[in-house]
Amino acid sequence: MKIKKFSFRKFASHTILIIWSITVAMLVVWMVIASFKTNKTVFSQLWALPEKLSLVNFSNAWSNLDFGRYTFNSIFVVIISVALIIIISAPASYALTRMKMKFAQPITFFYLAGMGIPVQLLFIPLFKIMAPLNLINSLPGLIVVYVTLSIPFTVFLLTGFFLSIPSELEDAAYMDGCNEFQTFFKIMVPMATPGIVTAAIFNFIGLWNEYMLALIFITGKENKTLSLGLYSLYSSLQYTSDWVSIFAGSVLVIIPTMIIFIVLSEKLISGITMGAIK
Amino acid sequence: MKRRRYIAWIFLAPSLIMYLYFFVYPTIEAIILSFYKASGFTQNPEFVGFKNFSKLISDDSFLAALKNTLLLLVIGGIGIFLIAFIFSLLLGSGIKGKKVYRTIIFFPFIIAPVVHSIYWGLLVYNPRKGMLNQFFKLLHIEALAKFTFTEPKYVLWSVIFIVIWVSVGFYLILLMAGIERIPPYLYEAARIEGATELRMFFNITLPLVKEVLVIAIIFWGINAVKMFDLLYAFGGILPPRALWTNAIYLYIMGFGKRDPIFQLGYASAIGVVTLLLVIVISFIIRKLIRREIYEY
Numbered sequence: 001m002k003i004k005k006f007s008f009r010k011f012a013s014h015t016i017l018i019i020w021s022i023t024v025a026m027l028v029v030w031m032v033i034a035s036f037k038t039n040k041t042v043f044s045q046l047w048a049l050p051e052k053l054s055l056v057n058f059s060n061a062w063s064n065l066d067f068g069r070y071t072f073n074s075i076f077v078v079i080i081s082v083a084l085i086i087i088i089s090a091p092a093s094y095a096l097t098r099m100k101m102k103f104a105q106p107i108t109f110f111y112l113a114g115m116g117i118p119v120q121l122l123f124i125p126l127f128k129i130m131a132p133l134n135l136i137n138s139l140p141g142l143i144v145v146y147v148t149l150s151i152p153f154t155v156f157l158l159t160g161f162f163l164s165i166p167s168e169l170e171d172a173a174y175m176d177g178c179n180e181f182q183t184f185f186k187i188m189v190p191m192a193t194p195g196i197v198t199a200a201i202f203n204f205i206g207l208w209n210e211y212m213l214a215l216i217f218i219t220g221k222e223n224k225t226l227s228l229g230l231y232s233l234y235s236s237l238q239y240t241s242d243w244v245s246i247f248a249g250s251v252l253v254i255i256p257t258m259i260i261f262i263v264l265s266e267k268l269i270s271g272i273t274m275g276a277i278k
Numbered sequence: 279m280k281r282r283r284y285i286a287w288i289f290l291a292p293s294l295i296m297y298l299y300f301f302v303y304p305t306i307e308a309i310i311l312s313f314y315k316a317s318g319f320t321q322n323p324e325f326v327g328f329k330n331f332s333k334l335i336s337d338d339s340f341l342a343a344l345k346n347t348l349l350l351l352v353i354g355g356i357g358i359f360l361i362a363f364i365f366s367l368l369l370g371s372g373i374k375g376k377k378v379y380r381t382i383i384f385f386p387f388i389i390a391p392v393v394h395s396i397y398w399g400l401l402v403y404n405p406r407k408g409m410l411n412q413f414f415k416l417l418h419i420e421a422l423a424k425f426t427f428t429e430p431k432y433v434l435w436s437v438i439f440i441v442i443w444v445s446v447g448f449y450l451i452l453l454m455a456g457i458e459r460i461p462p463y464l465y466e467a468a469r470i471e472g473a474t475e476l477r478m479f480f481n482i483t484l485p486l487v488k489e490v491l492v493i494a495i496i497f498w499g500i501n502a503v504k505m506f507d508l509l510y511a512f513g514g515i516l517p518p519r520a521l522w523t524n525a526i527y528l529y530i531m532g533f534g535k536r537d538p539i540f541q542l543g544y545a546s547a548i549g550v551v552t553l554l555l556v557i558v559i560s561f562i563i564r565k566l567i568r569r570e571i572y573e574y
Binding site for chain 2: 238
């Protein structure tokens, strides 16, 4: 009796979890299927597989709709941004947690408070500050915005990691005559690698997917990022009715984050776990 | 070697300079600007005191946006944490494939919000043509086969559902991390005493996961209030009025949709109210869930 009840519970749990998982799988499967269809059949034969496996929607999106260019813009902006975010946030997090500096606590709080600021509040003044610096409609300008706005969350994650590193190694390094910089680069950075990787993945995914800031600070077609390009195409849909290009564009946007997720999801998940819970 | 404390400032300087100049300074500027009337980037702003704020109170579009923001925050939050807790219980009971399920449930969180808008707007909710209507048609449930999920009356609920579906995985990971830290002997002891699963959840799991829960809820509150990408892209050319939140209304008043509006002072006032909302939320959550740390 007891065993039977137990297995029913397992059966019910699996059913719920499998149904939810199917809804997740549908997102990818139907996006991909739709991206291979034609505008004529994409809705009229919603449940059917594509007639033939032709990449015409992708090549059309890539060259005619400029998604190739957008992709390169995105790669350029996101990779440089993520690198800079780590380069400036990791030493800061180390200083705030490990170097016994004055005012470490209030400064940490001051950084973390940035997470609570609604980004939209910054749109107008930031636009005013960046215009005279010629940073509007420029990829470096977008990088500046991305890097700055990512500091609070990255510091939040990384301070958690630096706090969890035992201090013996650090003390030993100083005793062996390392200076602050050597200790940081040779001892602390390798120890904090899981945290740095998590922060990098998190920022990569967030910035790759974001289009709101790009919509404000990128005014010209040639500088659009991939997500912004997709948004623009989608918002002009009522003039074009070109659905399949939108689906092909969506698949292009999904591919990099999906690859990263498949390869690194375990690292990402354990990183969130360690970083958020101290 | 003697540690030199001033070196810490060298480590801090690059991020601090950027943070101060491109984050803190514009925040202060925005707060100041909310007391000015400024239309356009070239004109000189004119000081108007609290006029922008008093105008907000009588602005029906703003009040509707505020209501939508709060609905998204509260209903979305309840949905997310309820489902995340249920999943954490299902996954915590020694079920096979725990990691696989967890990874799949987390997956939508890493997909671009604009892609979610496209997928749900065009393929799922699309009236008559979309998967939901077609699915109910196959099942011969006529009422739902003809139901328009995106009509103004229901569109916010349809979108809140998407937001829950997208976000559950992230909060599930946080909760599970907190739950897994609870030492198993507490449950064993309770089981010996004859406690039911439900009692164990309320008397052991919930109090001991509190600390993580506070962080998670505040995180949700902040993200809900500034959520933009998914909502703004929903509906394509412009989001239906029924979907406008503070964040969207601020953008529209500041930068316009097709045509620029540039009511910069007024838009900043919306931002300041939103900021106050974040502060109040964090405060309420901390008050509601008192931070007694249980030692174990």
